[in-house]
Amino acid sequence: MVENKTSPSVEASLTALAVSLRGVTKVYDNGVVALGPLDLAVGKGEFVSLLGPSGCGKSTALRLVAGLSAASSGTVRVARHEGEVQIGHGIGFVFQEPTLMPWTSVRENVRLPLKLGGIPKAEGRARADAALASVGLADFADAFPRELSGGMKMRVSLARALVTDPDILLMDEPFAALDEITRFRLNNDLLALWRSLGKTVIFVTHSVFESVYLSQRVVIMTARPGRIQADIRIETVEPRGEEFRTSAAYSDYCRRVSAALAPSYSGQSTL
């Protein structure tokens, strides 16, 4: 992962892979080809953004990795801990909406994956509280989702994805509905969490600026059916912070990513 010139397939042989998609397509029942064929390799501990126009199948790709839907052809491989039964196959998923259960407390929402996995209540509550603390919501464990702001709900959703200690975190435009200030804060918090926890993150977004700011690699997809248009590695001094957001290198990367994205919006519209 040090050499930036290596193509994903060479890189795959060098580093351990967390997720690998080979010739994956998704065709819906109504005949619409949503995705592919798509080849994507994500190394362990990598932060990769999938960027593309709406309807390009980025969310579909994420759902395929999560096992929430099945590929029409091709193979989806997800690395797992060996010899260990993992709750949720070692995957945490953050949806576009917070997707919280409104009828129960924040703590119970975060504890849900553990409850479904048969973890005893006391242990589950302790782990839920720890996960909430890691996203800065330790004081809100007893609150109900409706009592929280949009950003706080998203943090709860993140805590719930982290509570099983997954190896891979899949995020489907998680901050798209938030205001910019809240989004910047959550971007920084997410980066801090990623650095301290060392998880593999696949982050779907339609924001050029967000993808460049957050990820080590930005994978740009074409309009439907989604394929990979470009794979741009973002190299900068870690840890990133506000100074990166305002640096010349940042705007340079944004320009490159936007240029790679341009064919999708200069061509005929799919909307």
Add this chain to the structure above:
Amino acid sequence: MNAQAPVIAKPAGAQSVVRFVLPIIVFAAGLAAWELVVRIREIPPYVLPAPSVIFLTLIKDWAVLSQSLATTLLTTLEGFVAASIGGIALALLFNQSKWVEYSLFPYAVVLQVTPVIAIAPLLLIYLEQQTAVVVCAFIVAFFPVLSNTTLGLNSVDRNLAGLFQLYGASPPQILRFLKLPAALPYILGGLRIAGGLSLIGAVVAEIAAGTAGAGSGLAYRIAESGYRLNIPRMFAALLLLSLAGIVIYGVLAVVSHLVLRRWHESALGKES
């Protein structure tokens, strides 16, 4: 985060007093006018009894009327419980299997659209009277529970369902932790309608049954008093039926509010 309840109460305070006081004033004025008209024009009680006479009849005949009230309420309760359990159970069954739903749903609709007053005499032929009355209450009340529960079970958030799938939830877990809580507001809405309807079902069946004796309900008292031109007692029984309906609705509304008050939009004030 603990401040939600008092915040709601304050601005609504003055308005809610008005909302209670106004109907009471209208009610009192109506009663006064009624009383006055009856007295001034000296209308005999077998044509139109004055409110005071109705009230006195209620006290005088309390022994008979209270027993009938208890009978009717028991029937209503049995019908309501049967409709709740039956409606929810059938909805769960429909939710588990489309085949069962397609096979049975049309008959549920047929049962719903056939006037119960027309079915009651038939039921009375084949069933014991008390059973027939409860079955009538059930038939009238179960459909709103069934259709609301079905709607609720089908209204589960798609992403939440995906989340449960991701974490390998078993079907019983999905039912208990996702579908039933998500459907709860709908189920409670259905029960609220069913409460009033089971009273109507019970009354209709009692009138159709028309048997006298110790075990006869309020509806029978109304019919019987009509034959005997005991109009004040008719009104008194009617009054009790209305009150019973209001209490049933009120109790179910309060239960629904208490269950949903922490999370559902319907139970929240405008402020929060």
